[in-house]
Amino acid sequence: MPKEIATQQNTIQPDPYLESVKAFHLEMPPYHNFDLSIGMTAEKIYKNLTNRDTIDAYCIWCDKEGVFRAYNYLSDNVSIPPWTTRHDGLIEVEYQCTRNNSHAYHTSYFKAGNFFTKVGQFPSVADFQIPQAQAYRKILDEEQYKEFTRGIGLAAHGIGIGSFVYLRRVFENLIEEARAKAQAENSKFPNGDYLKARMDEKIKMVKDYLPEFLVENRSLYAILSTGIHELTEDECLQYFETVKIGIEQILDEKIIQKEKADKTTKAREAIQKAHGQIANSK
């Protein structure tokens, strides 16, 4: 495993799905499992299962961000003996949208001694995550959008390496788009050198046509490639959220650039029109 990935793994540990109530209940794929006897795992899971606070999350029925109220949770206020000695079997959790309580996310978990796993979610992780990707429709073409959501869907079903393949294609397409632009604007663009270059070099060659975040975080590509060739299914799933957020940052930046360009065009047209009207009336 390359050094840069190895050190990143240390900072990612422990499991990112344990770090927020929302990630634990709504983003963690089914059959993701834990050993409750390791480190702070039991404490963190207990905190997520017994959470009574609201969580901010996307509501797929309201079709926008919402606030969800804990409706069904693990009810346990005994501190001794520890909760891990009780609650074997199924544990069900429900969060309801504060706009409409029939908008509800259900998740279930199974515990046997120190073994703990998520066993179900309705609506599915993909149902929850894919509508949120719709914002990227405006800058991804049909094929790229399909690949992006397929990557999300696979990870949501616990398929790590496959999800990386799709995200890597989305990444490569962004670079290819930049190359096409660079070549169209500069007839002296060294296409031959570009084709022979490693991805890191390619990004540097077309950096003026790429979102800043991508250029700064081009190691994202190394993570994706290492994932496909060297990491295990579980390791890919562990990094999935990180690389997805990275790609979303790149796409967000492209949306902002596009909106700014559209606004500039509209403003220019409006000013010319107003100027014409004033000139004509004089």
Ligand SMILES: [Zn+2]
């Ligand atoms: Zn709702």
